[in-house]
Amino acid sequence: xxxxxxxxxxxxxxxxxxxxxxxxxxxxxxxxxxxxxxxxxxxxxxxxxxxxxxxxxxxxxxxxxxxxxxxxxxxxxxxxxxxxxxxxxxxxxxxxxxxxxxxxxxxxxxxxxxxxxxxxxxxxxxxxxxxxxxxxxxxxxxxxxxxxxxxxxxxxxxxxxxxxxxxxxxxxxxxxxxxxxxxxxxxxxxxxxxxxxxxxxxxxxxxxxxxxxxxxxxxxxxxxxxxxxxxxxxxxxxxxxxxxxxxxxxxxxxxxxxxxxxxxxxxxxxxxxxxxxxxxxxxxxxxxxxxxxxxxxxxxxxxxxxxxxxxxxxxxxxxxxxxxxxxxxxxxxxxxxxxxxxxxxxxxxxxxxxxxxxxxxxxxxxxxxxxxxxxxxxxxxxxxxxxxxxxxxx
Amino acid sequence: xxxxxxxxxxxxxxxxxxxxxxxxxxxxxxxxxxxxxxxxxxxxxxxxxxxxxxxxxxxxxxxxxxxxxxxxxxxxxxxxxxxxxxxxxxxxxxxxxxxxxxxxxxxxxxxxxxxxxxxxxxxxxxxxxxxxxxxxxxxxxxxxxxxxxxxxxxxxxxxxxxxxxxxxxxxxxxxxxxxxxxxxxxxxxxxxxxxxxxxxxxxxxxxxxxxxxxxxxxxxxxxxxxxxxxxxxxxxxxxxxxxxxxxxxxxxxxxxxxxxxxxxxxxxxxxxxxxxxxxxxxxxxxxxxxxxxxxxxxxxxxxxxxxxxxxxxxxxxxxxxxxxxxxxxxxxxxxxxxxxxxxxxxxxxxxxxxxxxxxxxxxxxxxxxxxxxxxxxxxxxxxxxxxxxxxxxx
Numbered sequence: 206x207x208x209x210x211x212x213x214x215x216x217x218x219x220x221x222x223x224x225x226x227x228x229x230x231x232x233x234x235x236x237x238x239x240x241x242x243x244x245x246x247x248x249x250x251x252x253x254x255x256x257x258x259x260x261x262x263x264x265x266x267x268x269x270x271x272x273x274x275x276x277x278x279x280x281x282x283x284x285x286x287x288x289x290x291x292x293x294x295x296x297x298x299x300x301x302x303x304x305x306x307x308x309x310x311x312x313x314x315x316x317x318x319x320x321x322x323x324x325x326x327x328x329x330x331x332x333x334x335x336x337x338x339x340x341x342x343x344x345x346x347x348x349x350x351x352x353x354x355x356x357x358x359x360x361x362x363x364x365x366x367x368x369x370x371x372x373x374x375x376x377x378x379x380x381x382x383x384x385x386x387x388x389x390x391x392x393x394x395x396x397x398x399x400x401x402x403x404x405x406x407x408x409x410x411x412x413x414x415x416x417x418x419x420x421x422x423x424x425x426x427x428x429x430x431x432x433x434x435x436x437x438x439x440x441x442x443x444x445x446x447x448x449x450x451x452x453x454x455x456x457x458x459x460x461x462x463x464x465x466x467x468x469x470x471x472x473x474x475x476x477x478x479x480x481x482x483x484x485x486x487x488x489x490x491x492x493x494x495x496x497x498x499x500x501x502x503x504x505x506x507x508x509x510x511x512x513x514x515x516x517x518x519x520x521x522x523x524x525x526x527x528x529x530x531x532x533x534x535x536x537x538x539x540x541x542x543x544x545x546x547x548x549x550x551x552x553x554x555x556x557x558x559x560x561x562x563x564x565x566x567x568x569x570x571x572x573x574x575x576x577x578x579x580x581x582x583x584x585x586x587x588x589x590x591x592x593x594x595x596x597x598x599x
Numbered sequence: 600x601x602x603x604x605x606x607x608x609x610x611x612x613x614x615x616x617x618x619x620x621x622x623x624x625x626x627x628x629x630x631x632x633x634x635x636x637x638x639x640x641x642x643x644x645x646x647x648x649x650x651x652x653x654x655x656x657x658x659x660x661x662x663x664x665x666x667x668x669x670x671x672x673x674x675x676x677x678x679x680x681x682x683x684x685x686x687x688x689x690x691x692x693x694x695x696x697x698x699x700x701x702x703x704x705x706x707x708x709x710x711x712x713x714x715x716x717x718x719x720x721x722x723x724x725x726x727x728x729x730x731x732x733x734x735x736x737x738x739x740x741x742x743x744x745x746x747x748x749x750x751x752x753x754x755x756x757x758x759x760x761x762x763x764x765x766x767x768x769x770x771x772x773x774x775x776x777x778x779x780x781x782x783x784x785x786x787x788x789x790x791x792x793x794x795x796x797x798x799x800x801x802x803x804x805x806x807x808x809x810x811x812x813x814x815x816x817x818x819x820x821x822x823x824x825x826x827x828x829x830x831x832x833x834x835x836x837x838x839x840x841x842x843x844x845x846x847x848x849x850x851x852x853x854x855x856x857x858x859x860x861x862x863x864x865x866x867x868x869x870x871x872x873x874x875x876x877x878x879x880x881x882x883x884x885x886x887x888x889x890x891x892x893x894x895x896x897x898x899x900x901x902x903x904x905x906x907x908x909x910x911x912x913x914x915x916x917x918x919x920x921x922x923x924x925x926x927x928x929x930x931x932x933x934x935x936x937x938x939x940x941x942x943x944x945x946x947x948x949x950x951x952x953x954x955x956x957x958x959x960x961x962x963x964x965x966x967x968x969x970x971x972x973x974x975x976x977x978x979x980x981x982x983x984x985x986x987x988x989x990x991x992x993x
Contacts, residue, residue: 223884227741233920234740334885336734343730343906346628347621473891476870483889490617490898491728495877495891497867504884512737521915526627 206518209241209266211288212279213252216302216329217242219507220276221254227511235518237511241266263288267295274298274324274517276510277306286310293317293325300513302329302506308403312416315525326513326522331404332357332482334505335498336512341411341486342523348488350412353451357404359480359500360388360395361427361447365465366478368435369444375430387480387501397426398447398463405449408484409461412451416527417461421534423580425464429594434545437564443467444475445596452538461534462576465596467543472599537577540597543570544583547592552582570598600912603635603660605682606673607646610696610723611636613901614670615648621905629912631905635660657682661689668692668718668911670904671700680704687711687719694907696723696900702797706810709919720907720916725798726751726876728899729892730906735805735880736917742882744806747845751798753874753894754782754789755821755841759859760872762829763838769824781874781895791820792841792857799843802878803855806845810921811855815928817974819858823988828939831958837861838869839990846932855928856970859990861937866993931971934991937964938977941986946976964992 208224210217224237231237241260244252249259266272275292277299279285285303289310292299294317301307307314307327318325328338332355344350356362364378373381379396382388394400402422410417427447438445448466453459468475473495477483482500487493499505516522541561544550545568552569556579561572571579583593602618604611618631625631635654638646643653660666669686671693673679680700683693688711695701701708701721712719722732726749738744750756758772767775773790776782788794796816804811821841832839842860847853862869867889871877876894881887893899910916935955938944939962946963950973955966965973977987 219884223741230740234917335888336737340730340734343909344902346624346909347617347902347905470870473870476864476867488902490613490902492893492896492899493891494729495889497887497889497891499886502886505886508738508741508882508884511741515737515740515917519915519917521913521917523628523909523913523915 206236206273207238207240207271208274208276208514209243209260209272210239210276210278211243211263212277213242213244213248214278214280215503216278216506216510217276219503220278220510223504223507223511235515237514237518240269240272263291267291272297274300274514276514277301277303278510279303282306289314290317293321293323296321296323298324298517300510300517301327302510303327304330304400304403304407308406308419311407311410312527315527319524324517324520324522326516327407328513329506329509331407332484332496332498333359333500333502334508335482335484335496335500336509337484337496338407338411339512339516339522340496341408342525344486344488344491344494345412345414346523348490349453351453351487351489353408353412353449353484353486354474355404355408355449355484356446356474356477356482357449357484357500358395358401358447359482360392361401362477362482363387363480364396365427365430365445365447368430368432369439372432372435374432375428396428398424401447401449401463405451405461405463408449409451409459410527411525412486413453413459414525414527415530415532417534422461422463423536423576425595427465429592430465431545431594433568434543434594437568438467443469446474448474448599454535457532458535459532460536460538462536462538466599467596468599537575539573540576541571541573542579542595542597544568544593544595546586600630600667601632601634601665602668602670602908603637603654603666604633604670604672605637605657606671607636607638607642608672608674609897610672610900610904611670613897614672614904617898617901617905629909631908631912634663634666657685661685666691668694668908670908671695671697672904673697676700683708684711687715687717690715690717692718692911694904694911695721696904697721698724698794698797698801702800702813705801705804706921709921713918718911718914718916720910721801722907723900723903725801726878726890726892727753727894727896728902729876729878729890729894730903731878731890732801732805733906733910733916734890735802736919738880738882738885738888739806739808740917742884743847745847745881745883747802747806747843747878747880748868749798749802749843749878750840750868750871750876751843751878751894752789752795752841753876754786755795756871756876757781757874758790759821759824759839759841762824762826763833766826766829768826769822790822792818795841795843795857799845799855799857802843803845803853804921805919806880807847807853808919808921809924809926811928816855816857817930817970819989821859823986824859825939825988827962828937828988831962832861837863840868842868842993848929851926852929853926854930854932856930856932860993861990862993931969933967934970935965935967936973936989936991938962938987938989940980
């Protein structure tokens, strides 16, 4: 199978390198050949590739009947979507690592792949190098997936782990993450949870075989976390993680929440620190499965892309068959929360009982409450100028 | 695809139940129909199945051209092998959960499947419900797998976890495990490590694409562990696990060891307690991946069997292509050991240094030493009548 790689950044290079390095070993099973690498004109001089391999014109790739599959690793949102759409319409298979595009256009891209009878795979879009989407497709066939919890963003987990183990402040830790290349110059997508949300959309759509929309997800990031919060969690032997949570409630209801969660030592994700990602799921037949690994990186992500290429070339992936069923998440779960403010915190008295406690004048732990009422109250406090951090007790 | 299930014990029933329960959901992707269930004459009356579905004569199944695949879940070693061999020779696909037979006859069964161009799959043989062999096959294509460590036996892990958390003695914990159905009446296969060894043979053969033999594995079980050992580990913030370890040393050498290992909080398997199994592996491209889940049980294991059936029906598994290359494990690694005896322990003085220490008259922790010299010395002490427990410092 002849391939075009669109974009020659970190993931594009990782993919290309692995395909070259493993050529002999792969030949036993599949033939995968990179025919073109699409890049910008200004990148050509320094790419280090044979000029015959380079293209700066996507139309040339679309028009090439020998190219059966494109690997979209541009990282671009609008352009990435157009590349994929045009490739599918040209009856070419698509493999991508672009979670933003898969999450936003999941329905349309799936429909196109189905209409033109080509493969559309995106293992690298969730959990970097962790093989999770391929096993999840099989598990979802055989199980009612009741719950998924994931640490899906390495930047957030790096920041949270280091704030907790090293007692660094939020800004300081973010700066270190940026210096080390774990965080973008503009970290909003990561620290405010948008990246995690996209991955949850993909996971939960596959898990329940119903397409989920981004706007169904309740979202809270980590940027309001303070050192005093972290000190309390340490004292309580808890860790704070930005968790993506999918939960099934009965046959016709589910919740989708991305927010900080406090977990104890017996939680399967407690030991997942630094940039590592992990996903734990529960199915009624298989029970609890947990997958951990590198959430990003040139070779781990390239490795996931090449796994997809093998499946495309062999036609071995399980196609998703979403019906027309649509539902909406119901996120008003019952949960207890840790809450802190930079000012005096006056919360309703009936939020406390034996299980809840007021830690001090600006920190508290509530009893289990309907989530909507907690978040509604906290939003009002924010509107009144308070800097609020909150985390669910997991 | 029409199937015959051979054996209607725990795994056979789990497999049958899942196929019935998920029939509608599966139909989108594959057609799987149980045509016959083979059982002993005495089981027929109480099996609860439609009599038309039951067979007590394997030849009838072999002769039925409609049956394309057999599921061997008898648990029997000699009979299980014969069933599989005859099925493959009759050009029927084979799916099994029988680790003892796969491990012992890996080469012959693979060769038969290859010769008759049928599928031979055994996901349920390692890690129960955890999808590990299917992802490992893909990872091994794209990675030099440098290491694998696994907790592969739920009985041992249940015993070790409970001895450590509840300070129960070995015999008492084993008895509880037997009462709860986690351990067999004769626990030798589990507690002496044979079951773990078989799973390591399967994992490491796939990881390096070279067939490994059972007798290459260095083996030590857990039955000599005492409460005083456990108290010391707790004091040191260590846990003892029966680990299956595969390690690559350079291009042409590898080690295969099943023995108790002491691991600290930063080890990915530290939090794997009770009957849970887990496997962690390192590949040069993908980095470190960890998979955790239920190591046994009716539905988790049945779930793994049905995953294989889907792959067989869709022809989507990656076939293994072992070459003629054979090697032998080199288990004389450098490692430090914890050692205890029921008598005075006199170990060579040069086994100690800053890293090592004599804990008391009958317990010690050595510096890093060639494994062969440690084990050789300990074997001599055993021959002299000492009850010796040892564990590697992981």
